[in-house]
Amino acid sequence: MEATFDSLFLGFSVALRFDVLWYAFLGCLVGTLVGMLPGIGPLAGISILLPLTFGLDATKAIVMLAGIYYGSQYGGSTTSILLRIPGEAASVMTCIDGNAMAKKGRAGAALCIAAVGSFIAGTFGVIVLTLIAPPVAAFALRFGPPEYTALLTLGLIFLAYMSTTSLVRTLLMAALGLLLGTIGIDVMTGHFRFSFNIAELGDGIGIVPVAVGLFGLGELLATPSHQVKGDVTRPRLRELLPTRKEWHESAMPIARGSVLGFVVGIIPGSAHIISSFLSYAVERRVSKHPEEFGKGAVAGVAGPESANNAASTGAFVPMLALGIPTGPVTAVLMAALLIHGVPPGPTLVNDHPNVFWGFVASMYVGNLMLLALNLPLVGLFVNLLRIPYAYLYPLIIMFCVIGVYEVNHSIVDVWIMLIMGVVGYGLKKFGFDPAPLVLGLVIAPIFEMSLRQSLIMSGGNYMIFLDYQQRPIALGLLATSAILLLLSVISSILRQRDWRAKLAQAEAVERQ
Amino acid sequence: MDRRSFVAGSAAAAAALAIRPSLAQEVYPTRPVTFINPFPPGGAVDVVARPLASVLEPILKQPVVIETKAGAAGQVGAQFAASAKPDGYTLLMHIMSISGFAEVDKLFGRPVKFTRDDFIPISRFIADPMVLVVNDKQPYKTLKEFVDDAKKRPNELIFSSSGLYGALHLPTALLMKAAGIQMKHLPTAGGGPALTAILGNNSQVLVSSIAASSAQMKAGKLRPLACFGAQRAPAVPDVPTMKELGYNIEFYLWLGMFAPKGTPVPIITTLREANKKAVADPKFQQAVKNLGQDVAYLDQPEFRAFWDLSAKRVEDAVRLIGKVQG
Structure with a gap:
């Protein structure tokens, strides 16, 4: 423990040097901007700026590039809340209640809570990273295909509780998402599936075009069909800040989101994308007022926003401690280290303590900077909503098209987004929630792959998931899923109608 | 717009202006x-x-x-x-x-x-020549030990790869054919995940590029058994080539x-x-x-x-x- 503090001291002595501070600030600033622009995600931002770091030493380069990554997690909430455009998969859940809050005139509060939640979660993540990185990383390695399958099963069962609509509608949307997720090359056999000889479809349908289409475009298309209030007035400073009640409601979700996000984030693979979905589901499950979710629940912003920040910090654990990437962004960061002659791997901490601890310490500083950067901007961003819709909406559509094209330079992606926009309009009109569709799409390829990998490992024997000696984690996760299912069965047997039934009944009354 | 394309754009504009008179040559x-x-x-x-x-x-x-x-x-x-x-x-x-x-x-x-x-x-x-590595929890110290054991229990050992017909799958297939062994294939979505799989002992064997696995080899997490180059690689001078070991494979x-x-x-x-x-x-x-x-x-x-x-x-x-x- 004492050694850790000594090392951290060394780290701060690096991170607080003026030149390093400057690059951390630059990274955070670019990250915030990149997070706000739909489509240009952290991946594109980092790779575009990578050549700029060639002249720098490894510490400054990694501090700046990592700043872009976690900075973008802060910025991502802005367009989600104000315009209902998710910049990336992780901000999809923020769209729902964040934008609902904005419509109620609480946009400033939502942005503040998102920024503060991100700060707390990010700082929490760095503290845990400092203390327990190496042992935790070794634990994360035990997540092989069977554990992944079990984790995603648990995620899918959570999903059933997530939506604002009835269970059947939720599952219908999830199934549609899972089906869309099977499009592309079958990685196990090399067969093209449902791709109609379009090479771009070989990699499957991207999450960003679907999310931007369903949430952003779908919402825009639906706007002309209802009365729009044109009297958005300039908010007073007091209205920009969350009320005491809103702070109170967001405290626990931030705490839960931080822990959940970090735990999910350290697992190698793409699990960190589902952290915000899981957090939303948890918050809804434990909330005393679940009926408020989807209509501007504070917890629906605080939880997922914290979770995705904690997850982005958690993702550094396997990268720094073991030298394995948890996803595409950490892969680019590792490449950046390599280019600068610092090979990431199990020996990084010992071989290059300056880089390792300087990087860790810079994340403490970076999170503070981001908070200072984002809070004052809240007032400015809220003014965006004062632009008349006749001008604002065409601009948004333009940004959506450019942003989606920019991700892969693919015109097919733009078509997917446009089609999904129309689909999103239809879903909205018929009262379906698009969020489970996006989650289904996110989960489908990982779930299918890990299930089939598991069965390859066991030679087709399903007992690999229940082998408590070899695979205790998988068994534990599956047992949790079973308990959840059992609980819901029991509650329906006991005819204790839960909130969802009450909600459905209330809706039925409303329709009459 | 990034710096490169900005520079590109302005340079192109300048170049176009300068060159217009002598377009022919x-x-x-x-x-x-x-x-x-x-x-x-x-x-x-x-x-x-x-x-x-x-x-x-x-x-x-x-x-x-x-x-x-x-x-x-x-x-x-x-x-x-x-x-x-x-x-x-x-x-x-x-x-x-x-x-x-x-x-x-x-x-x-x-x-x-x-x-x-x-x-x-x-x-x-x-x-970059490919290198065959095994997880350090596996007992094999030489390629021969590995091949002998793999022969004894066909389709029990698992090798991971970056994907079907990919850069890590092809050389493994060539070796399996040459050595007359059979292993189960665990395809993943890239070089990183393939490495993760072997580090977590979810696969036991991996044929990887030397650069991609050098950090893990240095840390002793992966043990190199054979190299796919024509000569020994400077990065791993102690590792014999496939040719030295009697397999005519180069990759x-x-x-x-x-x-x-x-x-x-x-x-x-x-x-x-x-x-x-x-x-x-x-x-x-x-x-x-x-x-x-x-x-x-x-x-x-x-x-x-x-x-x-x-x-x-x-x-x-x-x-x-x-x-x-x-």
Whole structure:
């Protein structure tokens, strides 16, 4: 423990040097901007700026590039809340209640809570990273295909509780998402599936075009069909800040989101994308007022926003401690280290303590900077909503098209987004929630792959998931899923109608 | 807009203004040159192409832009380059797997999107021999021990790869055929996940490039048993080659530059000259060294011969694996 503090001291002595501070600030600033622009995600931002770091030493380069990554997690909430455009998969859940809050005139509060939640979660993540990185990383390695399958099963069962609509509608949307997720090359056999000889479809349908289409475009298309209030007035400073009640409601979700996000984030693979979905589901499950979710629940912003920040910090654990990437962004960061002659791997901490601890310490500083950067901007961003819709909406559509094209330079992606926009309009009109569709799409390829990998490992024997000696984690996760299912069965047997039934009944009354 | 394209844009505008009077006798290149990177940012191509671009810019006196067209394990980018205008302004950076796509398409009865004939090879920059590694929890100290054990229990050991018919799958298939062993295949979504699988002992064997696994070998997490180069590799001098061990297999993860078919010879010549100067630049050599590799430059004639040989190995390996049922 004492050694850790000594090392951290060394780290701060690096991170607080003026030149390093400057690059951390630059990274955070670019990250915030990149997070706000739909489509240009952290991946594109980092790779575009990578050549700029060639002249720098490894510490400054990694501090700046990592700043872009976690900075973008802060910025991502802005367009989600104000315009209902998710910049990336992780901000999809923020769209729902964040934008609902904005419509109620609480946009400033939502942005503040998102920024503060991100700060707390990010700082929490760095503290845990400092203390327990190496042992935790070794634990994360035990997540092989069977554990992944079990984790995603648990995620899918959570999903059933997530939506604002009835269970059947939720599952219908999830199934549609899972089906869309099977499009592309079958990685196990090399067969093209449902791709109609379009090479771009070989990699499957991207999450960003679907999310931007369903949430952003779908919402825009639906706007002309209802009365729009044109009297958005300039908010007073007091209205920009969350009320005491809103702070109170967001405290626990931030705490839960931080822990959940970090735990999910350290697992190698793409699990960190589902952290915000899981957090939303948890918050809804434990909330005393679940009926408020989807209509501007504070917890629906605080939880997922914290979770995705904690997850982005958690993702550094396997990268720094073991030298394995948890996803595409950490892969680019590792490449950046390599280019600068610092090979990431199990020996990084010992071989290059300056880089390792300087990087860790810079994340403490970076999170503070981001908070200072984002809070004052809240007032400015809220003014965006004062632009008349006749001008604002065409601009948004333009940004959506450019942003989606920019991700892969693919015109097919733009078509997917446009089609999904129309689909999103239809879903909205018929009262379906698009969020489970996006989650289904996110989960489908990982779930299918890990299930089939598991069965390859066991030679087709399903007992690999229940082998408590070899695979205790998988068994534990599956047992949790079973308990959840059992609980819901029991509650329906006991005819204790839960909130969802009450909600459905209330809706039925409303329709009459 | 990033710095590179901003510089590119303004330089192009300036160049256009300057050159207008003498349009008839323009010398390639007069505007920015684009490298297509067919793999995700930060991948094997990106990390070499970026330092290369920065040393080529002063030689070509034009900006060099790297455009990522990732998808379908490098097929999307290659197809894009194959159908680009053959004017020397769109060039492809690709690895050994460029040779396999046509063969895989044929295997599945799909229309072949492009063949090797659609490209002119220009230069080879890197050739990293593959290395066979096992997880340190496995008892094998030599390739022979491993092969003997694998023979005793066919289809029990698992090898991971970056994906079907990919750079890590093909050499493994060649070894299995040569040694007469059978293992289960655990395909993943890339080199990183394949490495993660063996580190977590979810697979026991992996054939990887030396650069990708060198950190883990140094830390003792992975044990190298054999190398796929013609000679021993400087990075792992104690590891015998497959040839020394009696298997006639050679396999490299190489990286080269290609132009679309029909690109005029003078342009190709300009690029060959430029590449020759670029690889001699200490900045480029240092960048490649930092990746744990050495520049293995080949000019067009040698590269063409090397590519023919490499392509034959790749095609053989694809046919050997055949159509996977599942």
